[in-house]
Amino acid sequence: QKEVEQNSGPLSVPEGAIASLNCTYSDRGSQSFFWYRQYSGKSPELIMSIYSNGDKEDGRFTAQLNKASQYVSLLIRDSQPSDSATYLCAVNTNAGKSTFGDGTTLTVKP
Amino acid sequence: DTGVSQDPRHKITKRGQNVTFRCDPISEHNRLYWYRQTLGQGPEFLTYFQNEAQLEKSRLLSDRFSAERPKGSFSTLEIQRTEQGDSAMYLCASRTTIPGAQGTEAFFGQGTRLTVV
Numbered sequence: 001q002k003e004v005e006q007n008s009g010p011l012s013v014p015e016g017a018i019a020s021l022n023c024t025y026s027d028r029g030s031q032s033f034f035w036y037r038q039y040s041g042k043s044p045e046l047i048m049s050i051y052s053n054g055d056k057e058d059g060r061f062t063a064q065l066n067k068a069s070q071y072v073s074l075l076i077r078d079s080q081p082s083d084s085a086t087y088l089c090a091v092n093t094n095a096g097k098s099t100f101g102d103g104t105t106l107t108v109k110p
Numbered sequence: 111d112t113g114v115s116q117d118p119r120h121k122i123t124k125r126g127q128n129v130t131f132r133c134d135p136i137s138e139h140n141r142l143y144w145y146r147q148t149l150g151q152g153p154e155f156l157t158y159f160q161n162e163a164q165l166e167k168s169r170l171l172s173d174r175f176s177a178e179r180p181k182g183s184f185s186t187l188e189i190q191r192t193e194q195g196d197s198a199m200y201l202c203a204s205r206t207t208i209p210g211a212q213g214t215e216a217f218f219g220q221g222t223r224l225t226v227v
Binding site: 034036045046 | 141166207218219220
């Protein structure tokens with residue numbers, strides 16, 4: 001079992017819909033959680049960070065964290081074709097290094 | 111540009127040659143990380159530094175790989191006797207650490223894409 005699990009997708013949603021991306025992790029000592037967006041051939045770009053249970057909203061993005069269930073999610077509202085990318089979930093322990101999932105590929109269809 | 115900078119962006123080398131990559135982190139960031147990413151996979155941790163000290167190396171990291179951060183600023187990653195399996199994107203990330211804080215975000219450079227032929 002990988003330390004950080006994501007559905008590989010592809011996830012396809014129509015433009016304007018809500019895209020829901022999920023991530024589970026195995027280390028209960030994990031403290032920091034991040035979502036990165038990665039376009040093909042490019043490096044990961046940080047879009048959200050979350051440290052406490054609950055929801056955190058930033059524009060069209062909402063991150064949700066449930067430490068008891070070891071679950072992190074990312075909601076993208078009003079999805080746009082430019083949101084089409086691979087979304088990487090990253091989890092940090094005390095050491096501060098990130099363990100990444102293999103990403104979920106999102107396609108937003110016009 | 112005050113982001114993380116990596117050089118070169120692309121490197122093609124013949125099997126058996128040595129290669130060296132450079133990373134310049136965001137200037138106030140004391141932690142620097144190296145990752146490797148292959149197609150369809152997430153970034154895989156290689157090693158990290160706090161200032162000039164190398165604090166952890168992945169158990170998966172071959173002895174052919176070595177990294178330095180001599181003055182606590184830029185870092186180099188060297189791969190000796192490259193193999194075709196070393197072909198990947200090599201990513202550098204940096205962040206700052208705040209005592210007592212939960213954590214801070216890491217920011218990635220553009221990556222160095224290595225192709226071993």
